[in-house]
Amino acid sequence: MRIDPAIWSDRPGIARLLDALDAPHGGARFVGGVVRDALLGLPAEDFDIATPHTPPDVVRRLEGAGIKAAPTGIAHGTITAVSSGTVVEITTLRCDVSTDGRRATVAFTRDWGADAARRDFTINALYADPISGEVHDFVGGEADIVQRRVRFIGEPFARIAEDHLRILRFFRFHARFGEGAPDAAALAACAARAKDLMALSRERIADELIKLLGLPDPAPTIELMQRHAILAPVIPELTEDAAAAIIALTAAEQAAAVEFDPLRRLAAMLPSDPSLALAIAARLKLSKRARKRLALAADADLEINPYALAYRHGTEAAIDRLLLAGRSADAARTAGWPVPRLPIGGGDLIAHGLAEGPVVARTLRAIETAWIAADFPTGEKLKRLVDRCLKSHREEPDPGGA
Secondary structure (H helix, E strand, O other): EOOHHHHHHOOOOHHHHHOOOOOOOOOOOOOOOOHHHHOOOOOOOEEEEEEOOOOHHHHHHHHOOOOEEEEEEEOOOOOEEEEEEEEEEEOOEEEEEEEEOEEEEEOOOOOOOHHHHHHHOOOOOOOOOOOOOOEEOOOOHHHHHHHOOOOOOOOOHHHHHEEEEHHHHHHHHHHHOOOOOHHHHHHHHHHOHHHHHHOOOHHHHHHHHHHHHHHOHHHHHHHHHHHHOOOOEEEEEOOOOOOHHHHHHHHHHHHHHHOHHHHHHHHHOOOOHEEEEEEEEOOOOOHHHHHHHHHHHHHOOOOOOHHHHHHHHOHHHHHHHHOOOOOHHHHHHHHOOOOOOOOOOOHHHHHHHOOHHHHHHHOOOOOOHHHOOOOOOOOOOOOOOHHHHHHHHHHHOOOOOO
């Protein structure tokens, strides 16, 4: 197979970078995603280069050519180069010395085949000559590209033992690139070693899961994972109908003309229990904002009024709750609704003759509640609402009086 070198040669700074690495004499090959995606006819995104040069030599060559070099993964041989604004990761050929399922100790090599053998899937271990575009395949990845098959390199159990995250990566890559039934040997190994996921940091698990849920159609893969209890060791609370919930949510999103969202899809997979959703989000080390969003999405007792939802909890949370409840029309209206601010404050109430003190806050809360219930009126309607609330609270007995 051969790739048109224009895929990368047209990028700013790439020619200078390749010259610095002596690409015409075998000093560099593109590897991984850019090669895989080019062969699949997909847009190229990440530009990774493999090189036989050692990391210090890579840095020396780059700096000598006036290219910024950052040692972002020096222990594993990775240098990030910035050439005329183009960012490329350059990694020295390597082989594993030891692994513990979470990280590996590597040794550098000049053997392209050895470097390919330590990678995860055959479709990710293809190299392309940057000058001719010729593809170098040491592991049968070209055939798997043609068949749209995701397959571990060598023995699946061995690849999983090297990095347990490859279990989740297998399902994500199958959802993105695979067609038909998954590779039987890979699926069996992932199912047998699913409990190995417990040894990983929850951040890595969450990152991989969110990437899977961010794909256009993850439901069939989620159903496959549920059937083989892949996520049970780390998120046992997932509902049995998680895949069906994602399908229903996707239909609601399409009806509302709202973009799909991976965090919302995760919410669809969880029971309607805010405290449980919050606990799962904390376990996955999600951000505070994401934790709050999951908890709100799981709260089936939130207000029915879609605009009240958006006002009290934000448009994003309102859309989540409405879509999960199957209320596509309300979600569509809420998505385009400019959330107003309460057009009156405590100073305005005092100017209207209300005495300073706790009564101001109570009156303001009453006005806000009535304003929301009246569908956010303005002008004369707002004035009458405020007057009624002021009159009511002026006549209240002073809770601190005799």
